[in-house]
Amino acid sequence: MKKLGIILFLVLLVAVIIIIVAGDFKSTRLGNRSENLYELDIDEYKTVDPSLISYKETKNYNIAADSVNGIGYFNKKIYIVADQFLQVFELNGRQLLKVSLPDPPKCLDITKDETIVIGFRDYIGLFSDKGEQIWVADRITSQSFITAVTVKDQIIFVADAGNRSVHRFDISGKYLNSFEGKTGGEDLHGFIVPSPYFDLKVNDDGELWVINPGKHAFENYTDDGELRSFWENNSVRVDGFSGCCNPAHFAFLPDGSFITSEKKIVRIKIHKPSGEFLSVVAPPEKFKEEGKAPDITADEEGNIYALDYDRKIIRVFALK
Numbered sequence: 001m002k003k004l005g006i007i008l009f010l011v012l013l014v015a016v017i018i019i020i021v022a023g024d025f026k027s028t029r030l031g032n033r034s035e036n037l038y039e040l041d042i043d044e045y046k047t048v049d050p051s052l053i054s055y056k057e058t059k060n061y062n063i064a065a066d067s068v069n070g071i072g073y074f075n076k077k078i079y080i081v082a083d084q085f086l087q088v089f090e091l092n093g094r095q096l097l098k099v100s101l102p103d104p105p106k107c108l109d110i111t112k113d114e115t116i117v118i119g120f121r122d123y124i125g126l127f128s129d130k131g132e133q134i135w136v137a138d139r140i141t142s143q144s145f146i147t148a149v150t151v152k153d154q155i156i157f158v159a160d161a162g163n164r165s166v167h168r169f170d171i172s173g174k175y176l177n178s179f180e181g182k183t184g185g186e187d188l189h190g191f192i193v194p195s196p197y198f199d200l201k202v203n204d205d206g207e208l209w210v211i212n213p214g215k216h217a218f219e220n221y222t223d224d225g226e227l228r229s230f231w232e233n234n235s236v237r238v239d240g241f242s243g244c245c246n247p248a249h250f251a252f253l254p255d256g257s258f259i260t261s262e263k264k265i266v267r268i269k270i271h272k273p274s275g276e277f278l279s280v281v282a283p284p285e286k287f288k289e290e291g292k293a294p295d296i297t298a299d300e301e302g303n304i305y306a307l308d309y310d311r312k313i314i315r316v317f318a319l320k
Helices: 002-027
Strands: 055-062 068-074 077-082 085-090 095-100 107-110 116-119 124-127 133-136 146-152 155-160 165-170 175-179 200-202 208-212 217-221 227-232 249-252 258-262 267-271 277-282 295-298 304-308 313-319
Touching: 055 277, 068 107, 068 295, 068 304, 077 107, 116 146, 146 200, 155 200, 200 249, 258 295, 277 304, 277 313
Parallel strands: 107 146, 249 295
Antiparallel strands: 055 313, 068 077, 077 085, 085 095, 107 116, 116 124, 124 133, 146 155, 155 165, 165 175, 200 208, 208 217, 217 227, 249 258, 258 267, 267 277, 295 304, 304 313
């Protein structure tokens, strides 16, 4: 009798499970699904308190190109790489130079003597202020994907998202070595680069900063690739960074503050030299929804120039 009761209980339990599963299947069929209560709703994070916005857009001008890839500033001029060209503009938008390049460019930086280092997919080159080729280096590797270049004195640093490494070249184009951001001890993660967003810059104090995008971290390295310090802020809120790889681009203001540009929730912000959030330059409503993160640079006055990839314009922001 006891055995029969156990059997009846098990049969009843199986029947209940079948009913629950069938009901769940029916309710989750396409057209019958309810909203996922646990899905992150990023819409609420797209709205920015106006009191946090410290800049205003003062002007913008179009770039004649199908594909824009990088922006730089030096000596009252704006430098752009787009399609298969190098273009140089006055600050009022008047074009000064447009020259063809050997391959589609990805990024650029300008040296103190106004030569231009340009990163292509898997190699770099140095060009004169007139756009004439001075040298091109050997290709790095077949899987290289160069996303940023920056110059400090006689060293060129190259961010390679494909190899998750920073390469060092001398100013003559000779390859020196590479580092992967691994610091030893328990911190063996290295650079985490899930997608081709991997930026680096040298500030006015000569400090090399590299974004570790998978950690939402800014890492300060010696010229030889030793980690000196870092800061990070992993948050979907306006003061932090979220997603697989943010910030996508960054630059420096004259006081050493970080200008950051993000994708997914597209926005431009300012963080103090110590890393604390300071203010917003341009909120998400200024950009195409879920568009590309604009590349950014700044001049001596603190004006910020954003290369809007989706609208193919240079947008100029000044303090309110």
